[in-house]
Amino acid sequence: MKIKAPVAKNEQLDVKIMDLTYQGLGVAKVDDFPLFIENALPGEEVTVQVTKVQKHYGFARVTKWSVESADRVVDIDKTYRQTGIAPLQHLAYPAQLKFKQHQLEELFNKAHQDVTVAPTLGMANPTQYRNKAQVPVRKVKGQLETGFYRQHSHELIPLTDFYIQDPAIDTAIVKVRDLLRQFEIPAYDEINDKGVIRNVMVRRGYYSHEMMIVLISRQQKIPSQAQLVDQIHKALPEVTSIILNVNAKKTNVIMGNVTRVLYGKPTIEDELLGLTFAISARSFYQVNPQQTEKLYQMAIDKAELTGKETVIDAYCGIGTISLALAKHAAQVYGVEIVPEAIEDAKVNAQKNHLTNVTFEVGKAEDQMATWQAAGVKPDVIVVDPPRKGLADSLIESATKMGPKKVVYVSCNPSTLVRDVARFNELGYEIDGPVQPVDQFPQTPHVESVTVLVKK
Numbered sequence: 001m002k003i004k005a006p007v008a009k010n011e012q013l014d015v016k017i018m019d020l021t022y023q024g025l026g027v028a029k030v031d032d033f034p035l036f037i038e039n040a041l042p043g044e045e046v047t048v049q050v051t052k053v054q055k056h057y058g059f060a061r062v063t064k065w066s067v068e069s070a071d072r073v074v075d076i077d078k079t080y081r082q083t084g085i086a087p088l089q090h091l092a093y094p095a096q097l098k099f100k101q102h103q104l105e106e107l108f109n110k111a112h113q114d115v116t117v118a119p120t121l122g123m124a125n126p127t128q129y130r131n132k133a134q135v136p137v138r139k140v141k142g143q144l145e146t147g148f149y150r151q152h153s154h155e156l157i158p159l160t161d162f163y164i165q166d167p168a169i170d171t172a173i174v175k176v177r178d179l180l181r182q183f184e185i186p187a188y189d190e191i192n193d194k195g196v197i198r199n200v201m202v203r204r205g206y207y208s209h210e211m212m213i214v215l216i217s218r219q220q221k222i223p224s225q226a227q228l229v230d231q232i233h234k235a236l237p238e239v240t241s242i243i244l245n246v247n248a249k250k251t252n253v254i255m256g257n258v259t260r261v262l263y264g265k266p267t268i269e270d271e272l273l274g275l276t277f278a279i280s281a282r283s284f285y286q287v288n289p290q291q292t293e294k295l296y297q298m299a300i301d302k303a304e305l306t307g308k309e310t311v312i313d314a315y316c317g318i319g320t321i322s323l324a325l326a327k328h329a330a331q332v333y334g335v336e337i338v339p340e341a342i343e344d345a346k347v348n349a350q351k352n353h354l355t356n357v358t359f360e361v362g363k364a365e366d367q368m369a370t371w372q373a374a375g376v377k378p379d380v381i382v383v384d385p386p387r388k389g390l391a392d393s394l395i396e397s398a399t400k401m402g403p404k405k406v407v408y409v410s411c412n413p414s415t416l417v418r419d420v421a422r423f424n425e426l427g428y429e430i431d432g433p434v435q436p437v438d439q440f441p442q443t444p445h446v447e448s449v450t451v452l453v454k455k
């Protein structure tokens with residue numbers, strides 16, 4: 001469909017920013033025609049110069065305009081902007097927190113749900129917080145490089161300081177990059193599906209400082225493997241684990257199914273809320289440890305356990321929430337789809353001397369139906385699903401079990417709002433405000449905790 005745009009390239013006009021998109025672009029409208037404006041903030045009245053009009057998609061984009069704003073960080077690093085590593089870095093941190101609260105408010109409003117959203121719980125230093133990095137390895141201008149993809153592309157932009165990652169992880173990436181160069185190990189060539197090293201993953205325990213390096217390779221064996229591994233752990237004393245992950249497929253999925261320990265242990269350890277956790281290469285582990293403790297504590301407080309309750313933790317990963325809740329409950333059941341994560345979860349129960357937890361490998365939607373059929377009667381159900389949210393069948397089984405409370409930890413406001421509507425239909429309503437917690441500063445991602453109770 002051809003859309004006749006009421007604006008043209010290079011045209012100058014005065015507009016008011018109505019909203020921000022999920023990627024943090026300001027939205028203004030001219031005769032209902034959307035203008036996406038980089039670095040603009042809601043409520044601002046700006047004079048813009050249109051730089052691009054994409055009639056096919058029905059929007060115009062603006063990169064140049066004039067106005068000052070207290071919420072804007074002017075001196076931003078253009079490289080981060082190109083990569084999309086920190087799409088909200090142009091917003092001052094208090095404005096980022098408001099943006100996240102506003103995202104939830106908007107979505108609940110659009111769904112005609114009368115819900116209060118509390119101010120977003122932020123962190124003192126909202127940079128260098130990530131305990132995990134997963135970077136592509138590619139040849140750029142004849143040399144092996146590590147970095148981040150240019151936004152909406154697979155073109156690698158070399159980086160040595162990733163801004164939102166633990167600096168010890170940035171240092172490790174550069175060291176591994178230098179050793180890969182030294183041993184002349186070919187970088188992955190995505191177009192021709194050739195080369196060896198596709199990605200490097202680094203994870204570092206926030207309290208333990210144990211570091212795991214995962215070399216993701218197209219081949220079963222890396223050239224000069226023994227020397228490379230030897231040099232990596234000699235150069236990086238914190239490394240307690242070097243893992244080879246083999247991914248021979250032509251795919252965007254980063255890790256393959258085969259993992260082999262090349263040096264040290266198959267897991268690293270870290271702590272959360274005074275509990276110790278073993279984490280293996282392919283297990284999910286929250287990336288912002290400082291905020292995770294706040295997030296989990298909030299979920300525990302909202303569960304209001306007295307020690308007598310039966311609790312289900314669906315999408316339990318390595319059992320972090322399950323074990324934190326087990327200290328305050330009679331019995332906890334956890335379910336998770338990744339088998340290695342459940343192996344970690346069982347080890348973690350032993351490590352923390354918690355015997356009142358049972359873990360199952362499987363789809364949460366199937367296991368919930370199994371528990372329901374077996375007559376399990378949870379007082380509280382905690383769900384912490386991936387971005388796609390809950391399967392309808394899981395909500396049905398969960399509500400049939402009749403828990404007093406459901407504590408919903410969400411990383412995607414859209415699916416949260418959709419799932420809350422389904423819970424409403426099945427007799428559950430939101431109790432108290434929805435609480436956003438900033439797990440991902442400098443990015444538009446919004447994490448939140450919502451409590452639902454039986455009507």
Ligand SMILES: C[S@@+](CC[C@H](N)C(=O)[O-])C[C@H]1O[C@@H](n2cnc3c(N)ncnc32)[C@H](O)[C@@H]1O
Nearest residue numbers: 284286315316317336337338363364384385386
């Ligand atoms: C957002 S993470 C939460 C993990 C854990 N609660 C934590 O805080 O570390 C979601 C988890 O759900 C798992 N998962 C994804 N789809 C699933 C499914 N259909 N059934 C069970 N687990 C699933 C993922 O492997 C991941 O560990």
